[in-house]
Amino acid sequence: MRAAVITFPGINRQEDIARAFTIAGAEAVHAWHADTSLPQGTDVVVLPGGFSYGDYLRCGAIASRAPIMEAVRAHVAKGGYVLAVCNGFQIACEAGLLPGVLMRNAGLKFVCRAQHLRVERNDTAFTKAYAKGQVIEVCIAHGEGNYVTDDETLARLEGEGRVAFRYCDAGGDVTKRNPNGSRNAIAGVYSENLRVLGMMPHPENLVESLVGGTDGLGLFQSLVKAA
Amino acid sequence: MKARVTVTLKNGVLDPQGKAIEGALKSFGLEGIASVRQGKVFDIEVDTVDKSRAEALLNQACEKLLANTVVENYRVEVVG
Numbered sequence: 001m002r003a004a005v006i007t008f009p010g011i012n013r014q015e016d017i018a019r020a021f022t023i024a025g026a027e028a029v030h031a032w033h034a035d036t037s038l039p040q041g042t043d044v045v046v047l048p049g050g051f052s053y054g055d056y057l058r059c060g061a062i063a064s065r066a067p068i069m070e071a072v073r074a075h076v077a078k079g080g081y082v083l084a085v086c087n088g089f090q091i092a093c094e095a096g097l098l099p100g101v102l103m104r105n106a107g108l109k110f111v112c113r114a115q116h117l118r119v120e121r122n123d124t125a126f127t128k129a130y131a132k133g134q135v136i137e138v139c140i141a142h143g144e145g146n147y148v149t150d151d152e153t154l155a156r157l158e159g160e161g162r163v164a165f166r167y168c169d170a171g172g173d174v175t176k177r178n179p180n181g182s183r184n185a186i187a188g189v190y191s192e193n194l195r196v197l198g199m200m201p202h203p204e205n206l207v208e209s210l211v212g213g214t215d216g217l218g219l220f221q222s223l224v225k226a227a
Numbered sequence: 228m229k230a231r232v233t234v235t236l237k238n239g240v241l242d243p244q245g246k247a248i249e250g251a252l253k254s255f256g257l258e259g260i261a262s263v264r265q266g267k268v269f270d271i272e273v274d275t276v277d278k279s280r281a282e283a284l285l286n287q288a289c290e291k292l293l294a295n296t297v298v299e300n301y302r303v304e305v306v307g
Contacts, residue, residue, distance in 0.1 A: 058295055101297050103241065103298065106241060107243070146241070148240065148298060149297070
């Protein structure tokens with residue numbers, strides 16, 4: 001399986017997420033924002049975390065209009081997989097690949113800490129290695145992760161089972177430990193065909209026991225099997 | 228021509244920055260501040276003297292990039 005990790009100016013998590021794919025048994029290759037095509041044989045497009053264009057205008061807004069994004073759109077239209085993490089999630093929303101917007105954290109603070117998530121379903125390409133309802137611990141590091149949609153879109157996402165992860169406490173209570181005010185404690189959402197996943201937390205931070213846990217590894221292993 | 232584009236959050240969208248500014252203003256003891264919502268202003272020069280063309284161009288700029296219409300409204304004023 002080949003994952004193409006796209007670097008935009010100001011992105012800084014591209015090596016970490018490429019490493020997570022490598023550890024999970026995939027081949028990770030890099031692509032550049034100004035490219036007009038994806039590397040040959042790309043199975044998964046990865047939009048990594050960071051601060052593309054210094055978060056100018058709106059987080060992800062300028063990156064979402066980069067030349068490579070036309071190729072990403074074509075990849076999505078063909079049913080290709082996309083994993084969009086943190087700033088990548090913001091880019092995916094701005095590009096219209098996923099619904100909603102990531103707004104300033106309700107508490108106004110940049111939140112950087114370990115965070116529990118509840119896996120909402122385990123029948124997608126991203127989550128087969130987990131159990132449904134499993135509580136995993138990964139990291140969050142963002143100032144604008146407050147997931148907002150209108151009521152109608154929110155009802156549609158919930159109705160179609162498109163919430164991937166919710167913020168929760170260690171016991172799985174999703175009414176606790178919401179770090180940013182996201183509606184319905186949403187930490188990640190899927191596209192309609194469940195092949196594009198956007199999430200604020202960083203699963204790539206926890207793929208080796210040396211750095212405190214491996215709860216994020218399952219996501220990469222799931223994708224490697226599926227793609 | 229010169230134009231000003233104003234982008235503001237739609238009603239009902241939580242604006243924590245506006246709230247923080249509101250709190251700071253109130254903390255100065257400024258009487259009569261009821262609420263604050265913050266937004267962005269873009270001063271843009273356009274290469275045309277045709278007002279309606281300038282407006283059409285800037286509306287496009289807003290739809291394509293300057294505003295995220297999921298949560299923001301925009302207003303275009305061509306000031307001449």
